[in-house]
Amino acid sequence: MSKTFSIGGIHPNDSKISANAAIEDFPVMDMAYISVSQHLGAPAEPVVAKGDKVKTGQLVAKASGFISANIHSSVSGTVSSIELLPDIFGNMVKHIVVKVEGDEWLETIDRSPDIIRETKLSSKEIIDKIAECGVVGLGGAAFPTHIKLSPPPGKKAEYLLVNGAECEPYLTSDYRIMVETPEQILIGVELMMRALGVDKAYFGIEENKPEAIKVMKKLTSASYGSIKIVPLKKRYPQGGEKQLIDAILKRQVPSMGLPIDVGVVVQNVGTALAVYEAVQKNKPLFEGIVTVTGKCMTEQRNFKLRVGANMNNVMFAIGGFPKDAVKLISGGPMMGKAVSRMEAASVKSTSAFLLLTEDETKRGEEGNCIRCAKCVDSCPMGLEPYLLNRLSRAGRLDDLEANMVHDCIECGSCMYSCPANIPLLDTIRLAKAQVIKIIRSRPKK
Numbered sequence: 001m002s003k004t005f006s007i008g009g010i011h012p013n014d015s016k017i018s019a020n021a022a023i024e025d026f027p028v029m030d031m032a033y034i035s036v037s038q039h040l041g042a043p044a045e046p047v048v049a050k051g052d053k054v055k056t057g058q059l060v061a062k063a064s065g066f067i068s069a070n071i072h073s074s075v076s077g078t079v080s081s082i083e084l085l086p087d088i089f090g091n092m093v094k095h096i097v098v099k100v101e102g103d104e105w106l107e108t109i110d111r112s113p114d115i116i117r118e119t120k121l122s123s124k125e126i127i128d129k130i131a132e133c134g135v136v137g138l139g140g141a142a143f144p145t146h147i148k149l150s151p152p153p154g155k156k157a158e159y160l161l162v163n164g165a166e167c168e169p170y171l172t173s174d175y176r177i178m179v180e181t182p183e184q185i186l187i188g189v190e191l192m193m194r195a196l197g198v199d200k201a202y203f204g205i206e207e208n209k210p211e212a213i214k215v216m217k218k219l220t221s222a223s224y225g226s227i228k229i230v231p232l233k234k235r236y237p238q239g240g241e242k243q244l245i246d247a248i249l250k251r252q253v254p255s256m257g258l259p260i261d262v263g264v265v266v267q268n269v270g271t272a273l274a275v276y277e278a279v280q281k282n283k284p285l286f287e288g289i290v291t292v293t294g295k296c297m298t299e300q301r302n303f304k305l306r307v308g309a310n311m312n313n314v315m316f317a318i319g320g321f322p323k324d325a326v327k328l329i330s331g332g333p334m335m336g337k338a339v340s341r342m343e344a345a346s347v348k349s350t351s352a353f354l355l356l357t358e359d360e361t362k363r364g365e366e367g368n369c370i371r372c373a374k375c376v377d378s379c380p381m382g383l384e385p386y387l388l389n390r391l392s393r394a395g396r397l398d399d400l401e402a403n404m405v406h407d408c409i410e411c412g413s414c415m416y417s418c419p420a421n422i423p424l425l426d427t428i429r430l431a432k433a434q435v436i437k438i439i440r441s442r443p444k445k
């Protein structure tokens with residue numbers, strides 16, 4: 001029987017209209033805009049200068065600080081500038097701009113189609129290789145993977161959980177890699193198990209992806225026996241780390257805690273593929289699968305997109321900005337964010353671009369709270385969104401902390417359920433950021 005998490009959740013239409021669009025190579029662009037801040041933590045430090053020649057896969061910025069990640073060029077050509085440019089959300093970030101000349105890859109990258117399972121590398125060597133190749137979590141947060149695979153002293157991982165839920169509506173990039181490159185993903189999972197020193201992995205896939213479940217079950221029963229495929233109920237936000245752990249292991253991550261506090265490390269399927277490519281093919285993370293979708297598009301797409309392609313490049317590849325579209329979202333409709341600049345470029349963790357029409361973006365007029373408690377019923381973290389909204393609007397930070405606003409996972413389920421169209425996620429997200437800042441500024445006990 002399919003598993004699921006204990007409380008809350010919603011059932012939006014999954015709108016996986018791009019599920020049957022096979023992955024296509026995205027045409028290499030003329031210019032690449034490579035951000036040095038594509039991960040959680042400190043920005044990487046450029047190691048190239050204006051006028052330098054670079055090859056595809058070459059290190060162009062080095063991790064700086066404990067939580068950071070290396071950045072590699074996604075193209076070959078000449079560095080034309082290093083400058084502050086807006087990212088997808090409008091923040092000014094240092095970018096390495098490369099004028100593309102041909103597509104010459106580093107000779108050390110194995111571009112053959114051979115699938116390599118064997119490795120003699122130790123746990124430390126695997127983690128070092130993942131760090132060297134700049135792999136970050138591709139499930140959203142872009143946390144450097146080598147750090148997640150190195151639990152702090154006193155903590156030990158018992159299980160690796162692989163997130164193949166892809167519960168966000170419209171997104172199909174994870175689904176496509178599960179059906180097109182399943183074995184590479186499973187080898188990536190084995191490598192992460194070896195890195196963590198665990199002998200069991202659970203791989204959760206939502207039941208609206210029967211083909212992926214079938215392919216993965218067939219492979220694991222034939223030769224990847226330490227990885228168990230777990231079908232999950234179609235329910236949002238099934239792919240949230242805490243919800244996945246609850247669904248599969250019935251363990252609860254404590255407030256402000258991490259999965260490792262309950263003996264678990266969670267990694268996304270895209271990350272597993274990037275780990276395979278880094279460790280077995282010597283390929284740094286400089287491209288990824290990106291869904292470009294929307295009901296206003298005549299053809300749905302899943303592209304293998306190089307990091308640093310700007311929105312104009314993406315729109316050109318789909319035949320231009322669809323005439324009915326009024327909004328471009330990076331990510332899905334629940335957790336994605338509106339793209340503010342067409343010159344902004346894709347990053348390692350970009351998973352989708354969603355185009356919406358005016359009708360699809362209309363929010364109903366905000367009314368008064370009718371105390372129906374639908375927001376409470378839908379919250380997967382057991383919070384009281386109507387109350388958090390009120391406290392946020394009143395700026396009552398102490399009460400917000402007492403009511404655990406910091407536990408909000410920003411899934412948007414409350415706002416989706418609210419019949420009064422109250423922008424609950426907006427006000428709660430704002431309050432959460434302020435409360436977390438206060439909590440982090442306190443001296444550690």
Ligand code: SF4
Pocket residue numbers: 378379380381382383384385407408409410411412413414415424425428
């Ligand atoms: S956005 Fe936060 S408060 Fe709203 S349902 Fe999700 S976890 Fe709960």
Ligand code: SF4
Pocket residue numbers: 368369370371372373374375376385386417418419420421422
């Ligand atoms: S769902 Fe909306 S109207 Fe209902 S209790 Fe929550 S905030 Fe109020």
